[in-house]
Amino acid sequence: MILIMSIKIQRWLMQQEVWRFVGFVSAVIGLICYSLSSSFNHLFGSWNSLKIFLYFCFSFIICFITLFGKVWQFSSSVLFKARLSVLVLIATSVYSFFYDRAMNGKPDAYILISCVAFAVMSFSLSKQTHFGFEVDLLYFFLGCIILQLMKINLLLAFVGSGFSYFLIILRSSSLLEFSELQDQDHSVIQVDSSLDDALIMSQFMACISKLKNQNEFLVSRVQRHVNLFQAKELLIRDNLLIDSLPLETILDLQETVKLMVAAGFEKECCHIYSSCCRGFLEECLRLEELDLKEEEKILDITMQRWMNACYVALGILFPSERKLCHRVFFGVSPATDLSVMVVCWEFTIGLLNYANDLATGSRSLNHLRCSLRVFHTLPGLISMFDSVFSNHHSASLKNEAIEIRKRLGEAIRVIFMEMEDHIFLDMVPKVVPHDGIDLITYSVESCFNIVLEYRDTLEQIFKEYPISMVSDKEGTFSSILSIRMDKIMELLHNNLEAKSKNYTDPAFAYVFLMNNYNYVVNTATCGLETTLRSDWIKKHTTKLQQNLEHYQRTWDKVLDILKLDSNESMTPLAAAESMKENLGLFNQQFKQICSIQTTWFVFNEQLREEIKISIGKMLLPAYESFIGRFQTLVGKDAYEYNEYVMFDIEALLNNLFLGKQNVQPREGNISL
Numbered sequence: 001m002i003l004i005m006s007i008k009i010q011r012w013l014m015q016q017e018v019w020r021f022v023g024f025v026s027a028v029i030g031l032i033c034y035s036l037s038s039s040f041n042h043l044f045g046s047w048n049s050l051k052i053f054l055y056f057c058f059s060f061i062i063c064f065i066t067l068f069g070k071v072w073q074f075s076s077s078v079l080f081k082a083r084l085s086v087l088v089l090i091a092t093s094v095y096s097f098f099y100d101r102a103m104n105g106k107p108d109a110y111i112l113i114s115c116v117a118f119a120v121m122s123f124s125l126s127k128q129t130h131f132g133f134e135v136d137l138l139y140f141f142l143g144c145i146i147l148q149l150m151k152i153n154l155l156l157a158f159v160g161s162g163f164s165y166f167l168i169i170l171r172s173s174s175l176l177e178f179s180e181l182q183d184q185d186h187s188v189i190q191v192d193s194s195l196d197d198a199l200i201m202s203q204f205m206a207c208i209s210k211l212k213n214q215n216e217f218l219v220s221r222v223q224r225h226v227n228l229f230q231a232k233e234l235l236i237r238d239n240l241l242i243d244s245l246p247l248e249t250i251l252d253l254q255e256t257v258k259l260m261v262a263a264g265f266e267k268e269c270c271h272i273y274s275s276c277c278r279g280f281l282e283e284c285l286r287l288e289e290l291d292l293k294e295e296e297k298i299l300d301i302t303m304q305r306w307m308n309a310c311y312v313a314l315g316i317l318f319p320s321e322r323k324l325c326h327r328v329f330f331g332v333s334p335a336t337d338l339s340v341m342v343v344c345w346e347f348t349i350g351l352l353n354y355a356n357d358l359a360t361g362s363r364s365l366n367h368l369r370c371s372l373r374v375f376h377t378l379p380g381l382i383s384m385f386d387s388v389f390s391n392h393h394s395a396s397l398k399n400e401a402i403e404i405r406k407r408l409g410e411a412i413r414v415i416f417m418e419m420e421d422h423i424f425l426d427m428v429p430k431v432v433p434h435d436g437i438d439l440i441t442y443s444v445e446s447c448f449n450i451v452l453e454y455r456d457t458l459e460q461i462f463k464e465y466p467i468s469m470v471s472d473k474e475g476t477f478s479s480i481l482s483i484r485m486d487k488i489m490e491l492l493h494n495n496l497e498a499k500s501k502n503y504t505d506p507a508f509a510y511v512f513l514m515n516n517y518n519y520v521v522n523t524a525t526c527g528l529e530t531t532l533r534s535d536w537i538k539k540h541t542t543k544l545q546q547n548l549e550h551y552q553r554t555w556d557k558v559l560d561i562l563k564l565d566s567n568e569s570m571t572p573l574a575a576a577e578s579m580k581e582n583l584g585l586f587n588q589q590f591k592q593i594c595s596i597q598t599t600w601f602v603f604n605e606q607l608r609e610e611i612k613i614s615i616g617k618m619l620l621p622a623y624e625s626f627i628g629r630f631q632t633l634v635g636k637d638a639y640e641y642n643e644y645v646m647f648d649i650e651a652l653l654n655n656l657f658l659g660k661q662n663v664q665p666r667e668g669n670i671s672l
Helices: 002-013 016-036 038-044 049-068 078-102 109-128 134-152 154-172 195-227 240-244 247-262 266-285 296-328 334-360 365-388 391-425 439-453 455-463 480-500 506-524 534-553 556-561 572-597 605-641 646-654
Strands: 178-180 187-189
Touching (some): 016 038, 016 049, 109 134, 134 154, 195 247, 195 266, 240 296, 247 266, 247 296, 266 334, 296 334, 334 365, 439 506, 506 534, 506 605, 534 605
Antiparallel strands (some): 178 187
16 A cells, blocks of 8 residues: 555656646745735835736746746757856846845745745746756755745754755656656656657657557447456456557557667656556546445446456456566566556555445445445455466455455444344334334345345355354254344344334234235245245244234124124014114224225235135125124115125225325335
């Protein structure tokens, strides 16, 4: 990581845009502070319109030079540069003479700030232009800073000397730098060389430009590999670049590299070639577009793109770049191979960082699925490191990937544990505002689906932790994953039972439990039989049947009304009056129950039909017997009291549990 950071800082300090911006800002600050300083008033008097106009023009010229100054590649106009240096020397000398005469006291803060800013501006100019006076101007302002600090306090001379030493050393540490030409997208080297060296450099830059143009056509081809990627079909293709590039381009580049190294430009050649390699990889992979979002679809797409990028980079791009590098620099410069490998290594670290962010970031069932995908993918990536990197770099990356995989495994295990805690803590006294499937049940079902998809991977993760194998009642050993899932299901059972006790209507509570138990059992029987212990499904199927029986008993008060009176001493008239009263009571209670339970909803159609059939088997025979006896006693007048015929009863029962058909199962995503 330290190597990568140093490379990034060095590359950042070599960017021309950085020094342009620094120089421009320093010039603006220096000009503003100098206009406010006391020395300006002593030298030039008070402000007036003419002085404002002249100072504005002078400031505009200075800012323009610092912002748009360019490096002179060749030193052909030596006479011009010498004259310009003499002119600057005379100007600074004259300024020093009049400044010393006008200023006798201590300098103010404005003049100190302006000198520091002008020194930084001169340093920036020395990194961009080669007019010949930049270094002299830098030394002049550094000397002014030291002298003015000494006027304030002699000890402050050490501060000025330290600042001067820092700028001079910083400039001396990079005598050869690279900067962009205004109308071309390539690098040139800041050296005063002979005409032959200049021609070699020009030839090399032409080859690099041709290589960049060829890479632009290769980007779309590589991106097709990314978009159409299937891991099982991917093979390492280390000849992709060599096979795709024209042989003439490779041979020209190879010959020019030999000339560059022979001319003493080995480091510059390595840097330019590595920069070209970096630009091509960035265009192909576009890692900055990857992001870890909470939404499931976005997260899944992001993880799929991450997997594609990993396999395409390690299986195609990096081996191809390495083989092309060996071809171009064969027998010339082993350092170039290292430069290209550092670029590939940095990209690989970036890919691993996405996996690490997933391991240390948000925890939810959506992240659980993606974490398992990455956990399952990492061994395949680790096996590719040896084919791309040298032993040292490969070992370092392997260790990093193994640590990230370990953190992913720990995060996955924690997600399961926190899910158990969440189910347990969710058993607070509250009424679920619907009779359907609880959000916790949906979350457990989502967990089931993940377990089904990544059963082997989860078994591997849980086996890496010191949890002993436990035998069940039948004497067979259950896996750690099975034990974990059994515990989650037991917690879910307790959760649902606790919530059902909050309902004032027992029938509603039983329908709620039947909905949830049926949903879980159906999910479990779709493939989890081998993951859950054998007695679990039997246990919850029995629970479902018991709740159906409990629900049926809630109709007992209606069935009791329809029971025929066996009192033989009762006269037919009294019996008829009693049955009239019971029939009216039945009509009232049956209508009330139907009006309520038609608003309830049972998601599973088979369960819904089973409940309605069970009610019909109890109610219809009893009602038919009651109505037959009633018509015998009352005669033709029975129709005045008989509000429902058998067809009406069947129709009303058939409409039960259909009231919320618009309710759709919700996706469970517990944020842990």
